[in-house]
Amino acid sequence: MHISEKAQRCELSPMRKFHPYAVEAVRQGRKIYHLNIGQPDIPTPAAFFDAVRGFADPVLAYAASPGEPALVEAVRDYYAKLNIPLDASDILITTGGSEALLMLMLSILDPGDEVIVPEPFYPNYNTFIRAAGGVIRPLHTAPEDGYRYADRARFEALINERTRALLITSPGNPTGVVLHPQEMAMLKDVATDHGLYLISDEVYREFIYDGERLHTMLEFADAAENTVIVDSISKRFSACGARVGALISRNRELMQQCLKFCQGRLSVATMDQVGAAALYGVESGYFAATRDEYRRRRDTVVRKLREIPGVICEEPKGAFYLMAALPVDDADAFQRWLLTDFSDRGETVMFAPGEGFYATPGKGRSEIRIAYILCQKDLERAIDLLALGIEAYNRRDGV
Amino acid sequence: MHISEKAQRCELSPMRKFHPYAVEAVRQGRKIYHLNIGQPDIPTPAAFFDAVRGFADPVLAYAASPGEPALVEAVRDYYAKLNIPLDASDILITTGGSEALLMLMLSILDPGDEVIVPEPFYPNYNTFIRAAGGVIRPLHTAPEDGYRYADRARFEALINERTRALLITSPGNPTGVVLHPQEMAMLKDVATDHGLYLISDEVYREFIYDGERLHTMLEFADAAENTVIVDSISKRFSACGARVGALISRNRELMQQCLKFCQGRLSVATMDQVGAAALYGVESGYFAATRDEYRRRRDTVVRKLREIPGVICEEPKGAFYLMAALPVDDADAFQRWLLTDFSDRGETVMFAPGEGFYATPGKGRSEIRIAYILCQKDLERAIDLLALGIEAYNRRDGV
Numbered sequence: 103m104h105i106s107e108k109a110q111r112c113e114l115s116p117m118r119k120f121h122p123y124a125v126e127a128v129r130q131g132r133k134i135y136h137l138n139i140g141q142p143d144i145p146t147p148a149a150f151f152d153a154v155r156g157f158a159d160p161v162l163a164y165a166a167s168p169g170e171p172a173l174v175e176a177v178r179d180y181y182a183k184l185n186i187p188l189d190a191s192d193i194l195i196t197t198g199g200s201e202a203l204l205m206l207m208l209s210i211l212d213p214g215d216e217v218i219v220p221e222p223f224y225p226n227y228n229t230f231i232r233a234a235g236g237v238i239r240p241l242h243t244a245p246e247d248g249y250r251y252a253d254r255a256r257f258e259a260l261i262n263e264r265t266r267a268l269l270i271t272s273p274g275n276p277t278g279v280v281l282h283p284q285e286m287a288m289l290k291d292v293a294t295d296h297g298l299y300l301i302s303d304e305v306y307r308e309f310i311y312d313g314e315r316l317h318t319m320l321e322f323a324d325a326a327e328n329t330v331i332v333d334s335i336s337k338r339f340s341a342c343g344a345r346v347g348a349l350i351s352r353n354r355e356l357m358q359q360c361l362k363f364c365q366g367r368l369s370v371a372t373m374d375q376v377g378a379a380a381l382y383g384v385e386s387g388y389f390a391a392t393r394d395e396y397r398r399r400r401d402t403v404v405r406k407l408r409e410i411p412g413v414i415c416e417e418p419k420g421a422f423y424l425m426a427a428l429p430v431d432d433a434d435a436f437q438r439w440l441l442t443d444f445s446d447r448g449e450t451v452m453f454a455p456g457e458g459f460y461a462t463p464g465k466g467r468s469e470i471r472i473a474y475i476l477c478q479k480d481l482e483r484a485i486d487l488l489a490l491g492i493e494a495y496n497r498r499d500g501v
Numbered sequence: 502m503h504i505s506e507k508a509q510r511c512e513l514s515p516m517r518k519f520h521p522y523a524v525e526a527v528r529q530g531r532k533i534y535h536l537n538i539g540q541p542d543i544p545t546p547a548a549f550f551d552a553v554r555g556f557a558d559p560v561l562a563y564a565a566s567p568g569e570p571a572l573v574e575a576v577r578d579y580y581a582k583l584n585i586p587l588d589a590s591d592i593l594i595t596t597g598g599s600e601a602l603l604m605l606m607l608s609i610l611d612p613g614d615e616v617i618v619p620e621p622f623y624p625n626y627n628t629f630i631r632a633a634g635g636v637i638r639p640l641h642t643a644p645e646d647g648y649r650y651a652d653r654a655r656f657e658a659l660i661n662e663r664t665r666a667l668l669i670t671s672p673g674n675p676t677g678v679v680l681h682p683q684e685m686a687m688l689k690d691v692a693t694d695h696g697l698y699l700i701s702d703e704v705y706r707e708f709i710y711d712g713e714r715l716h717t718m719l720e721f722a723d724a725a726e727n728t729v730i731v732d733s734i735s736k737r738f739s740a741c742g743a744r745v746g747a748l749i750s751r752n753r754e755l756m757q758q759c760l761k762f763c764q765g766r767l768s769v770a771t772m773d774q775v776g777a778a779a780l781y782g783v784e785s786g787y788f789a790a791t792r793d794e795y796r797r798r799r800d801t802v803v804r805k806l807r808e809i810p811g812v813i814c815e816e817p818k819g820a821f822y823l824m825a826a827l828p829v830d831d832a833d834a835f836q837r838w839l840l841t842d843f844s845d846r847g848e849t850v851m852f853a854p855g856e857g858f859y860a861t862p863g864k865g866r867s868e869i870r871i872a873y874i875l876c877q878k879d880l881e882r883a884i885d886l887l888a889l890g891i892e893a894y895n896r897r898d899g900v
Contacts, residue, residue, distance in 0.1 A: 103698065103727070103754065103755065104609055104611075105609065105758050106608055106609055106610055106611050107609060107611055107763065108611070108633075109607060109608040112758075112761040112765070113756075113761060114760065114761055114764060115566075115764040118764070121710065141560075142560070143560060145560055146561040149563075153557070154554075154556075154772065157550070159540070160542055160545065161540075161543070162545040162550075163741055164540055166513075194882070197596050198767065200766035201596075204766070208505065208508060208632050209505055210502075210504065210508075212506055213502075213634070226765045226766075229762065229765030232763060233607050233762065234505070235612070266503050292853075299502065326740075327502055328502070340560060341561045342561065342562055342768075343562050343770065343771030343772070344561050344565045344770060345768070345770040346771070352561070358513075359504050359505075361513065362508065363508075363511070363628065365513060365628070366629060367596070367597065367601075368625075368626045369744070370721060371596075371742065371770040371772075371805070372743070372744075373553065373770075373776075374741070374770050374772060374773070418867075422787035440667060
């Protein structure tokens with residue numbers, strides 16, 4: 103039976119291959135500290151559940167294809183507070199940031215078209231770009247440089263006649279890199295000078311730890327045709343299971359094309375949109391408290407990682423991830439070994455091996471992504487287990 | 502800025518172009534009877550809302566990518582009652598039947614690949630197939646034949662080296678046609694003889710009105726590699742706004758490919774899956790009552806349509822739609838006129854003009870789709886308005 107080339111070029115999640123080993127480790131009675139997933143432990147604000155419980159229509163009907171008007175208004179209000187005026191038609195509510203990315207790639211990429219993405223990057227970008235027949239052209243960055251990528255010459259060296267877009271994530275997953283305002287302006291210039299889309303995945307916008315004000319690529323009024331924002335409530339309000347995101351652009355033609363796909367799939371979940379609209383009303387104290395909690399966690403992880411001999415790790419400025427280079431030859435083999443052969447007082451640890459975050463073959467092999475989504479105490483123990491694991495792994499028999 | 506060819510080949514919803522006229526008619530104080538949309542008025546069973554209100558986790562977390570285990574089990578139980586044993590891995594929970602169709606087309610179609618679809622068909626099939634770079638090869642049917650399509654020779658005449666799948670909808674939207682068991686077997690034979698996927702959209706399975714038992718293409722064990730079912734709770738439980746569907750197949754390779762797209766978009770809405778699992782527990786009396794209600798509506802619509810001179814309308818056997826040919830030259834122009842120039846005691850009516858349901862240019866121009874989703878009294882009035890409208894339209898000035 104025929105399978106499409108684009109499906110064959112997609113991959114199963116690189117994180118999942120360790121699942122059987124994790125299941126077996128748990129079966130043997132071991133406890134696993136999970137630093138491998140981006141599912142926050144912060145409670146979802148009660149406003150979501152209250153709104154959903156208050157839903158009183160007898161028929162759970164389709165929502166409007168571009169999004170429930172109340173939610174579209176809530177998103178407009180949110181951006182108005184960032185001094186970004188938007189029309190309702192600049193916003194399409196999507197089933198998570200994921201659907202925004204897929205619709206966007208389907209709308210702008212023909213087979214063989216390229217998107218420049220700094221690596222390491224969020225692995226699912228591969229799926230959305232390949233589903234549309236496109237290809238990622240990676241801009242390589244390294245742990246020694248803190249994974250910073252905003253170098254105009256390096257971007258321009260990758261542009262060719264098949265290039266359609268630059269795709270950046272700021273604050274970054276998996277690196278925690280946050281663009282400075284002048285870096286944002288430079289990337290905007292590259293996009294406008296070369297007639298490219300500038301796709302800015304800003305789902306971690308609130309998660310910045312050095313007191314800066316919140317930024318968005320929508321600030322550049324002279325790049326209205328180029329700029330596309332991928333947004334989501336998943337991390338902003340710790341509501342990952344509510345599959346509510348948004349595609350935002352002032353490019354009218356692009357939004358009309360994306361609207362076709364919105365109409366094709368009819369609507370986003372009605373209940374989730376009711377809950378999401380209510381979430382946009384939570385007071386700003388929620389964000390301050392969440393930010394403080396993640397800042398403490400970041401500081402803990404960085405401090406403890408730096409105590410491990412041979413680990414390379416710059417302080418991440420945002421999101422709740424960091425990449426680190428370990429003094430091991432192969433983080434993939436190391437992770438498997440941690441699950442099959444290692445334990446300290448009956449406990450072990452999981453992270454995401456780095457290779458899946460790179461498009462360049464062979465890159466990231468000694469790196470890992472850590473999601474600091476555990477409470478302080480568990481986080482400390484998890485990094486201690488990592489340190490003990492590295493030591494034991496590097497002096498194991500036969501090495 | 503670049504727009505992909507596949508996006509350009511998609512279209513905005515053909516139903517939406519009348520929206521401005523409808524808004525204006527309402528503004529002028531006219532009441533519109535809506536026969537144009539497939540949003541049932543049947544209340545969603547309380548089980549959905551009860552389950553959602555009972556959700557007690559503090560964090561609304563991602564669900565499992567293939568679907569929440571409790572919902573997968575509920576779907577398995579449902580099929581077990583139809584004597585169809587399924588493994589959990591035969592089922593992928595999707596964001597509505599829509600996402601099942603999109604993932605499937607992305608998995609099986611390369612650019613230029615063809616899917617044979619009897620026309621008239623659900624217009625969004627266009628979007629999903631074109632998004633994947635594919636093309637619909639229509640098998641034309643006509644109102645005089647009751648839109649029946651199960652003719653082996655006609656299917657085989659359309660098969661070529663680019664054909665990848667047959668896509669049928671039974672019970673049918675927009676026609677209400679229900680395949681007989683021997684027709685199902687014939688289509689299965691065509692698919693297996695020619696190595697094609699047999700995609701069976703069965704989201705209206707429960708809506709059959711002549712006492713037959715429920716059928717599914719999964720009955721054919723010898724076509725396990727070919728058969729793919731598109732399923733949904735939207736119509737089954739009048740829960741359209743809950744965006745919960747399923748892709749079901751025993752073809753392991755295909756399901757692995759589709760799982761890549763499931764993992765890429767992370768998960769389906771958690772709350773909706775909790776509600777959906779509860780819906781599968783509603784007692785069978787719910788279906789019997791719903792079926793009786795729709796049967797009465799169907800009988801009313803058919804009886805009243807046949808009283809209108811020049812209307813051609815076969816009795817639909819399932820779903821809650823019918824197609825009818827009207828004695829007007831252009832149903833599109835007629836619909837616009839009904840909104841701009843017609844009223845009877847301050848009221849008018851909307852349907853879906855037929856052309857958008859056809860792939861063959863020029864076909865369906867005098868046809869309309871009626872969704873019988875109004876209560877008896879409103880349905881009678883709506884068809885009376887249609888009759889009055891036809892009469893007035895055909896004797897208007899200058900015609």
